[in-house]
Amino acid sequence: KNQVEQSPQSLIILEGKNCTLQCNYTVSPFSNLRWYKQDTGRGPVSLTIMTFSENTKSNGRYTATLDADTKQSSLHITASQLSDSASYICVVSDRGSTLGRLYFGRGTQLTVWP
Amino acid sequence: EADIYQTPRYLVIGTGKKITLECSQTMGHDKMYWYQQDPGMELHLIHYSYGVNSTEKGDLSSESTVSRIRTEHFPLTLESARPSHTSQYLCASSEEDRGSDTQYFGPGTRLTVL
Numbered sequence: 001k002n003q004v005e006q007s008p009q010s011l012i013i014l015e016g017k018n019c020t021l022q023c024n025y026t027v028s029p030f031s032n033l034r035w036y037k038q039d040t041g042r043g044p045v046s047l048t049i050m051t052f053s054e055n056t057k058s059n060g061r062y063t064a065t066l067d068a069d070t071k072q073s074s075l076h077i078t079a080s081q082l083s084d085s086a087s088y089i090c091v092v093s094d095r096g097s098t099l100g101r102l103y104f105g106r107g108t109q110l111t112v113w114p
Numbered sequence: 115e116a117d118i119y120q121t122p123r124y125l126v127i128g129t130g131k132k133i134t135l136e137c138s139q140t141m142g143h144d145k146m147y148w149y150q151q152d153p154g155m156e157l158h159l160i161h162y163s164y165g166v167n168s169t170e171k172g173d174l175s176s177e178s179t180v181s182r183i184r185t186e187h188f189p190l191t192l193e194s195a196r197p198s199h200t201s202q203y204l205c206a207s208s209e210e211d212r213g214s215d216t217q218y219f220g221p222g223t224r225l226t227v228l
Contacts, residue, residue, distance in 0.1 A: 004156075009154075034216065041221070041222070041224070042221050042222065043118075043204050043205075043206070043219030043220050043221050043222050044157075044204075044219050045219070046216050046217075046218075049216060089156075089157075101159070101173070102159070102217075104156040104157045104158075105156060106154060106155055106156045107154075107156070109154075
């Protein structure tokens, strides 16, 4: 069964600290993996996208890694800010075509305290 | 910031009412989607469209219907709302781009049926 599991479910950190969010998937065949940020009451916004051949991708203070062999990804946030408080969703696509479908994780709810 | 809009942002209605959730995008994307999301849960695809006059049901069974008469417009209709329809509804669109089908989400409509 194709699934995307994220951990932890929720996380609280102090402003300025780093954190790492995890994503494990069983989706096959694999096309690409995205991390989205969803602020409360808003739609998700894409942070990074990685294909099978990419093992790291950065977007400012966000760095995503991918291990396609172990089917694991992580999102590392450096020097956290209050505005980083949001849900971070891991999304895996099973093929890069119009026939592809997306598998969504439940997200990690990150809260950054001052 | 994606140019995709949803109205209303919040809606509270009584059981049995007919409602239409509006979604429009100005990016010229052919593909559009409707997702349903409950708090702390993953997004579930309920409808999608590959272009004008194309509509398909998604993975999650839904009593709603959609139409795609214009490229930029993808409204969702519930003929008779029930409390079980209470949820957040997210609209998204994407380009016809194999391998990097990033979806751009609207802000969502929070629906409450009393």
